[in-house]
Amino acid sequence: MIKGTNITYSHKNFPILNEINLTVEFGEFLAIVGPNGAGKSTLLSVLANEISIVNPKDVLFKEKEFKQWNLKDLAHNKAKFSQHNPAEITLVVKDVVMMGRYPYFHSTPSQVDFLAVDESMSETDVTHLKDREYNTLSGGEKQRVHLARVLAQLKNDIHQKLMFLDEPLNNLDVKHQYKALQTLKDFTKKENSAIVVMHDLNLAAQFADRILLMKNGKVVSHGKPEEVFEEKTISDTYNFPCAICKHPLTKNPMIIFGN
Numbered sequence: 221m222i223k224g225t226n227i228t229y230s231h232k233n234f235p236i237l238n239e240i241n242l243t244v245e246f247g248e249f250l251a252i253v254g255p256n257g258a259g260k261s262t263l264l265s266v267l268a269n270e271i272s273i274v275n276p277k278d279v280l281f282k283e284k285e286f287k288q289w290n291l292k293d294l295a296h297n298k299a300k301f302s303q304h305n306p307a308e309i310t311l312v313v314k315d316v317v318m319m320g321r322y323p324y325f326h327s328t329p330s331q332v333d334f335l336a337v338d339e340s341m342s343e344t345d346v347t348h349l350k351d352r353e354y355n356t357l358s359g360g361e362k363q364r365v366h367l368a369r370v371l372a373q374l375k376n377d378i379h380q381k382l383m384f385l386d387e388p389l390n391n392l393d394v395k396h397q398y399k400a401l402q403t404l405k406d407f408t409k410k411e412n413s414a415i416v417v418m419h420d421l422n423l424a425a426q427f428a429d430r431i432l433l434m435k436n437g438k439v440v441s442h443g444k445p446e447e448v449f450e451e452k453t454i455s456d457t458y459n460f461p462c463a464i465c466k467h468p469l470t471k472n473p474m475i476i477f478g479n
């Protein structure tokens with residue numbers, strides 16, 4: 221689906237990413253984790269073609285460089301949920317979600333676009349807010365509106381799509397964190413893929429197929445949750461003690477930080 225080879229990136233001579241290799245397969249949910257400043261968001265931006273790298277051949281999406289893609293096709297095949305959105309958007313909620321459909325129509329949305337918006341608002345539980353001014357929403361509600369917008373962008377008949385999400389769980393309460401992750405899991409079960417930057421290691425262990433653990437712009441470990449979530453690796457990477465046991469219900473690794 222997407223392949224990164226020796227991805228190296230510096231900003232004004234400040235090295236941020238150092239020879240990162242990764243492959244995300246069709247149907248895979250990859251969680252990128254690691255301490256603050258590890259380079260997670262930068263890596264996601266490089267993979268999503270938001271930041272240019274010296275050698276564009278280092279990132280191949282569906283075996284093509286991004287510059288080989290038609291922009292409209294690209295917008296139908298991949299979407300990104302960003303950590304930072306404009307503070308002010310003077311639209312009502314359903315129109316913000318409709319922004320995700322802009323790659324599909326010129327001036328007037330079709331029934332298909334309205335349906336995609338309705339479905340996405342239902343998936344992130346914002347249907348009851350659809351006529352509210354976006355600017356009056358709470359932080360978590362705004363976050364769910366943007367998630368709906370990104371989901372709406374990829375509602376089409378194309379197979380094997382890719383969603384990038386940078387800390388999508390910020391500001392969400394527990395129920396909505398689980399609902400968002402379940403929606404992403406359902407998306408990946410249909411041969412689509414998701415690359416998600418997240419801080420909650422236990423949620424990553426529960427939902428991700430594979431984990432990419434980063435520190436100082438490098439990959440520390442990459443593999444299944446039970447391979448990556450190992451006591452010494454995690455406490456060394458975060459420079460904080462932890463214990464790891466099996467979750468009593470899910471049997472996934474459960475990380476408990478602190479002494």
Ligand SMILES: Nc1ncnc2c1ncn2[C@@H]1O[C@H](COP(=O)(O)OP(=O)(O)OP(=O)(O)O)[C@@H](O)[C@H]1O
Nearest residue numbers: 231234235236254255256257258259260261262263
């Ligand atoms: N435009 C920039 N100019 C200078 N330094 C930058 C720039 N962008 C990122 N950095 C630095 O690169 C490093 C990686 O940043 P990045 O945002 O990718 O980390 P992160 O792992 O996503 O962190 P966090 O968990 O705090 O969101 C940080 O030290 C950051 O300060």
